[in-house]
Amino acid sequence: MPMGKRDREPSVDAADATAPAAATAASANGPPELPTADALNHYLDQLARISVSKRRLRDSDLEGLRELAAAAADRGTALRALIAEYLTSACRVWADLPGARQARDHEGLAEVVSALMRAVGDATVALTEGYETAHRAAIRGEEATRREFVDDLLDGRTDLGRLAERAERFGLRLVGPHAVTVARATKPFSAGDGATRYVEEALTARFSARDVLITTKDGLLVCVYPGPVAEVPPFFTTTVRNAVGEQYQVAVSRLRPGPSGIVRSYQEARSTLDLAARLGLTTEVVDASDVLVFQVLGRDRAAITDLVAIVLGGLEGARGGPQALLETLTAYFASGCLNTTTARRLGLSVRTVTYRLSRIRQLTGYDPTDPDQRYILQTATLGARLLGWPSRPLQPAD
Incomplete structure (x- = not known):
């Protein structure tokens, strides 16, 4: 009226x-x-x-x-x-x-x-x-234009030269290598919400608006930044923690050059978050480089499924199931194949660890203390984590 x-x-x-x-x-x-x-x-x-x-x-x-x-x-x-x-x-x-x-x-x-x-x-x-x-109306139009640019930037749906020109309008320089950091929280992030505004204001105040782009996509908070500004990820993580005050996780991609590199870095950061959830990782920050081996293994699911079934399938014959022996293998490889360190990590005696390693050799036919056989066991153990075995049964390849 x-x-x-x-x-x-x-x-x-x-x-x-x-x-x-x-x-x-x-x-x-x-x-x-x-x-x-x-x-x-x-x-x-x-x-x-x-x-x-x-x-x-x-x-x-x-x-x-x-x-x-x-x-x-x-x-x-x-x-x-x-x-x-x-x-x-x-x-x-x-x-x-x-x-x-x-x-x-x-x-x-x-x-x-x-x-x-x-x-x-x-x-x-x-x-x-x-x-x-x-x-x-002008603000809504500007937001729509910025949203379209962000989608094109992260999805790689437009000409790269034109994309670089449009980036200048929003104060972003696409020259040189860039990386992408993404955050996921219990409550999805959205454009204009309190948490997003808090992080954006903090990042642009700490760094130049030409050095960082803060946006949201599919409920994630996304930060695009140039490679030389190495302090962005830790500051971004701290700011996200202050903003959400709840369970969250941050993934950091590797550096890649040019606008097309931003697309790949964004996809890598997203897949790193998804992989961390599948692996049950609870660390605050997950670096894509640290889970690269899982990315490689996941590219051929049929092969890794067969490897886990063939190498570790014998552990199902253990009393109480394979879980305890699999946890021992994981800790053993993480500790540099040292029995004393493995025992300390698991809260067991060295004698118990030695017994379990011997039992693994008996059930699988692979000796974890043998350098020639250790790599096969370690790869199969990583594959088991990726597949969620033995909590989830192995699905045969089509």
């Missing part, structure tokens, strides 16, 4: 045009170069009529003011300058308005002033509404 429409008095109509064009003439004292001169003259004419009729501005006049303010916003005119021009013009002419000159006493003059104040107030509100509407 337009401002002032409710409980409105009868509006000005053509029958009220008893006032001379004094207001129009008075407005000539204003800056003639203003692009809104015609609309300003029309508004002052309305004030002249209102000074006689004591009625309110018509809805059509208010809507015209809203449109005028929207056009001023599109031209970049400041709202304060627009309103100041209207208020100054009204103050300049009001004493010469016919209603003010015809008032015979203070009571009559007060009635004229009240009507004019009401009209000026309605006009000011209408100007503000029109300006703010245009401003919101």
Whole structure:
């Protein structure tokens, strides 16, 4: 509903045009170069009529003011300058308005002033509404343009040369190597939410806006940054922690050159997060380089499934199942194949670890203490983690 429409008095109509064009003439004292001169003259004419009729501005006049303010916003005119021009013009002419000159006493003059104040107030509100509407539309348009650019950047759906040109509009330089860091939290990130704004403001305050791009995609918080700025990932992680205050995980890609490298780095960071979830990794930050071996193994699922079944399948014959022996293998390889360190990690005695390693050799036919056979066992153990075995049964390849 337009401002002032409710409980409105009868509006000005053509029958009220008893006032001379004094207001129009008075407005000539204003800056003639203003692009809104015609609309300003029309508004002052309305004030002249209102000074006689004591009625309110018509809805059509208010809507015209809203449109005028929207056009001023599109031209970049400041709202304060627009309103100041209207208020100054009204103050300049009001004493010469016919209603003010015809008032015979203070009571009559007060009635004229009240009507004019009401009209000026309605006009000011209408100007503000029109300006703010245009401003919101401009913001939405800019956000849509930025969203389209981000999607093209991360999905690699457009010409790279054109993409680099568009990046300049958002203050991002795509020359040189870049990396991508992504964060996933319990509550998905979205554009404009509190957590996203907090991280973006912190990153752009700490680094240059030309060095980092903060955006969201598919519920993830994404940070694109140039390779030389190595302190971005730890600062990003700390800021995410402060913003969400809940369970989250961050993945860091490897450096790659050019816009196409950003696409690959983004995909790598996303797949690293997904892989970390599959492996049950609980570390705060997962570097893509640290899980590269799992990426390689996962590219041929049929082969790794066969390897786990052939090499580790015999562990299912152990009393209580293969889980304890598999955990021993994992800790053994992680400790550099040292029995004492393995025992300390598992909270067992060295004798127990030695027994378990011997039992693994008996059940699988592969000796973890033999350097020639160790690699096969270690690869199969990594594959078991990737496949979630033995918690999930092995699915034969098609």
